[in-house]
Amino acid sequence: MTTAPRTGGDIDDSDLVAGFLKGDEACLTAVHHRWGPLVHALARRSLGDAREAEDITQLVFLAAWRGRAGFAPDRGTLPGWLTGIARRKIADALAARTRRNELVAAAGAQLLLRAEDEAALPEAALDRVLLADEMSQLPAPQRRVLNLAFYDDLTQTQIAEVTGWPLGTVKSHARRGLRRLAGRLRQDDLVECAA
Template sequence: MGEPKGAASAAGATEDGAELVDGFLAGDEACLAAVHRRWGPLVHALARRSLGDAREAEDVTQLVFFAAWRGRAGFVPERGTLPGWLVGIARRKIADALSARTRRTELVAAAGARLLVTAPDREVRPEAAIDRVLLADELSRLPAPQRRVLNLAFYDDLTQTQIAEVTGWPLGTVKSHARRGLHRLADRLTEADLAECAA
């Protein structure tokens, strides 16, 4: 007796590109695993080279395959190859990760500048500003929606578009919560710093 039909089909899917693509598009999780095994190293190498950080590259790789799985209906084989499509998703996720880095840097710089403006005679170390910005108890004092948006941005490195997808909120609402939360956080940091100066 030969192999069970399902096992033979899965084995074939991992070897034959067309069957693998068909299975992936049909929602076959075995094919997703095979796609990840086959092209995950390519995506990871691209992310590692662009980001220069192994852990961040691994996170981006997972995001790429999660996005590909969720959006598989958008892949049209006639328009290009599956690995080419995955690389396209990877480039967007890498760009998102780089943008998130820039936003964090700008936030830290803005918070540090705010502290310097309000307390010009006091030396403010950049690492102290970073510690204050990331301080969990300061974030916990913000209204829940603002806290959620900033937590997703700071700790999960999500873009505002990704936060909108995760929360189900309109993008404009996410932007509004982020802006208000950052303003409140900066105000709290300033108040805390002035209180330390007065002590």
């Protein structure tokens, strides 16, 4: 007598979690089938975009599968753990969206400035040199964080992974570096105005 394969609805939560932790791909499929709608709904509600929510859902389950050794059933439920991963992935997506919007706005502003005044091109080159000089005077950690953020287009979470620093440290370096740059650039403007 052969038995039909069990689906995600046929397996109780404890067996499902045990199989998932052991690396049973059928249990991964069942976990995705059972709690994928929860993760997708959370992402869709937070992001307002069905396609992006699908991407986030896939990222969540990929991260859960790769990091399943880090799940401790005695500290919480599997759906709670998946929800925590989803919240982090959603936050990263929102931060990336904000950064993209800021870059697009900045690029648009630059294009408008260039179109308005062709003669300003030498000044733009001078501004880039001035900015590079000011960046070089920042403390090394602040300079590294800002370079990774602006030139390598990394999120603060990705910068923390690359540098091995805690996320709060990365955020502090970014904030201090930007404040210091803004202050120095304002001082230069005041010196030019006084001259």
